[in-house]
Each structure stands twice: as C-alpha cells, then as structure tokens.
Amino acid sequence: MAKCSNSLIGILNFVTLVLSIPIIVAGVWLSKQSNTECERWLEKPVIALGVFLLIISIAGLIGACYRVTWLLWVYLLVMFVLIVILFAFTIFAFVVTNKGAGEAVSGKGYKEYRLGDYSNWLQNRVNGSTWERIKSCLQSGKLCSKFENQFINDSVDKFYTENLSSLQSGCCKPSSDCGFTYQSPTSWTKTGNATYTNPDCNSWNNDPNILCYNCQSCKAGLLQNIKSDWKKVAIVNIIFLVFLIIVYSIGCCAFRNNRMDNYYKGY
Template identity: 75%
Template structure:
C-alpha cells in the first residue's frame, strides 16, 4: 500500500478531533442548563467521551504526521479496545431492548405499558432507591403538570383519542384496567364497582405529587423511552463502529510504514 496511509490517518484524526470539540461543548452546556438530578447525570459521560476522543485523535494525529511509532502503537491499542467495547455494547443494546412494546387499547389513541414485558436487566434499573430518584426527577420536571394543562379542556372522548407519550400514559393517568371515571387528565373518580385487578389501581392517587409516579406502568413508560433511545443509539454505534474499523485499518498501515522507514534509516 502506498505511504499515503500516514496522511490519510492524519486527515481522519483531524475529523475526529473536530467532532470531539462540539461533544465537549454540549457536555459543558448540559451541566450549565441542567435543573434537576434527572438531567445532571448526562453531562459527565458526554464530557468524558468528548475528552477521550480528543486525546486519542491527537495521539493518532501526532503519531502519523511525525512518524512516532510508539505513539501510533499506543493509539492502535486504544482504538482496538474501543472497537471491542463498542461492538460488545452495541450487541448488548440490541439484546436488552429486544423485548417490550406498548399494548394497543380498543377505542384509545394511546398505548399502555407493562413492566413485566421488558428484559430483567432493564427492570432492575428502575427498582428501589434508583426509582425514587427518577420519580422525583419526573415530578420536578413537571411531566404531569404540563400534561394536565395541555389536555385540561378535553372531554373524555377527546382525551381517549390522544396520542400520549409512554411516560404520560404510564405516569399521569390510571391504567385502563382500573375503569375509573374521567374528570380531568389527572383527576379520576374511583367507582365502587371498579375491578382493581391491577396493583397500579391501588397505587394511583389524584394528589398531583403522587399520581402514578410509583406505578409499574410509569416505570414501563420510562423503559419504553429508554428502549427507543437505545435502539437509535445502537444504529449510530454501528455507523461509528464501521468508521473506527476503517481508521484502525489505515492506522495499522501507517504503523507498518513507520516501522519500515525506521528499519531502512537504521540500516
């Protein structure tokens, strides 16, 4: 292969260096904008990914442009580990998000979600003290307050035809199993003859601070959002993985070229 591989890997690493800068900026912006604990956990991974990508790109750039063989070797080792980790994470993401889907209801525009339909790994992510923090974030983020004001003037028939988000469906109203009478989007009357076969019916409260934030359906709604997001991330990961493999292959050629140049200079 021609020795243009050094120049090519230099160009590719310039691209990844430029990509890392907006990632870091977004992470810093998130840390400034986050108003609740729900949002606050996002910025650290984003900044870490950006800084890591920046350092690896600079190492590859310097190693290729200045023919520093040992730096290219470190760069290729880190790239190999990154490819393996990203591949494993992508496969894992597809596996754990393979289960779970909303249940369509007759005469309703929205779906309802059951926690048991999702993978055990995901279910464990929304249990115990973890869910207490998440539910407090949902309340602080005014999820159901916004929901209430948006649909406040709906009649029962109009409300039933709404295309609610998984979180709105799971956290801000009682389950369809409860057969409660609609008064407003977050105010439902418990009928004396209602069949409470679903434990969420007991958990439901008209108190704006409680509603169905502690319901299984609310956890399922969050997992549905998480599942959708992870599937999108997995598709991006596949594209990024292909890009990394190309960069790694070019880097291997540059490393071989540098070794050959050093050999001929020495002898």
C-alpha cells in the first residue's frame, strides 16, 4: 500500500509538472505578443499559475518518490489551502453571478442589458478608473469596428433580427427605448429635442471612439459576458476540486506511510 500510494502521487504530480510547462510557455508567449491592455493583464496570472503548479508538482514528486516526509507535509498543506480557496471561489462565483440576465426586446433577435440587474459586487467592479481601463481595452480590441463590418450590409429589418453578443448589444448600438433611427450598425439619428428617461440615450454618440462605451448598458454587457465566463469557470473548478481532493487523499496516505516507515527504520 505504501509503494502504491507513493507511486500514484508521484505519477499524478509528474502529469501536473508536464502540464505546467505549456502554461508557463503560453504566459511568456502572451507577454511577447500582447499589444493591448486587454492582453497584458492576462499574462502575469498565467505565468504565476504555471510556476506555482511547477513548484508544487516538484515538491510532491520528490516527497513521494524519495519519501521526504517534511516535503510531503508542505505539499499537503499547500494542497489543502488550494482546495479551500477553490471551494470558496466556486461558491462565491455562483453567488455573485446569480443575478442578472438579458431582457428580450419585442421584435428583436437580440437582448438588451441593464446594469442594475446585476449584483452590487459586480457593479462596483466597473466603476471609475477601472471602467476607463476596460473601455480602453474594448476600444483597442476594435469591438465595435468588427461589429460594424459584420453587419454593415444589413437593412434595418435584417439588423433587428441579428443575434448580437452582450458586448455588441450594450456597447455598439443605442438602447431600443431611445427610439433612434437606424442608418448603419454604428450610426443612428437622434430625435430632435427629445427627452429621454434612459440616460444611455444622451451618452450615445456616432463617433466610432465613443458610441455607447460610456453607457450603463455597455457595463451591463460586460458583466453579462463575465457572468457567462464565471459560470463556466465554476463548473471547471468543481471538476478540478474533485481531482485535487483525490490527489490530496492519496497524498495523505503517502504521508502516513512515510511516517510509519521512518518510525520503524528509526526504531
């Protein structure tokens, strides 16, 4: 049993070690290729994750294969903390993304989004200077330029049937309740001297660098996108948690067996 548990933990950590290498390489590649603020924020977490997996895998591999009890103890402690953090994050992700959804618009193929529909925690993440960085990211990523090129040949009737993404709907066109007249996907004519109940109507501008990037709907579209991604991440986390718990259990067996072996050798 001792050899079995140590062999299993060694094999599992060898697999994790191998997987950490392409993660580090991907992070370094991102740092070389990144041209926008969008891409730059991602590279450091990716490299950090890869380095963390590499170090913890080496610790587990040496501890299991060479029966280094103290190294296995450190490995199990880190694994336990990681399991707790992942479990807490998974619960947190489900809680903060529980609220908010797109609203169907009569006669339209797309949905529209309202910032107030989302959790307060998420709303606070898209305020002030944070939103300025996000907006810069969306602009440099040419979100609405690609949107315009994709639907430039649409008539107004055809455009209203399109299935737009949450970011396209929130950032690249005005809200339907503004009543603007369609000219092109990113060009709309405002009604003269009209009074709008939706503040986003006043924020809209046909300037390609402005459009609805300052609108509440754009922030809501981003939160909807984040919500969808976090739901997927939470599901992956659950699978990863099951894997970690299995590895942790095997590691505990290896640790216990190493202590027993060391005890009898000392005896």
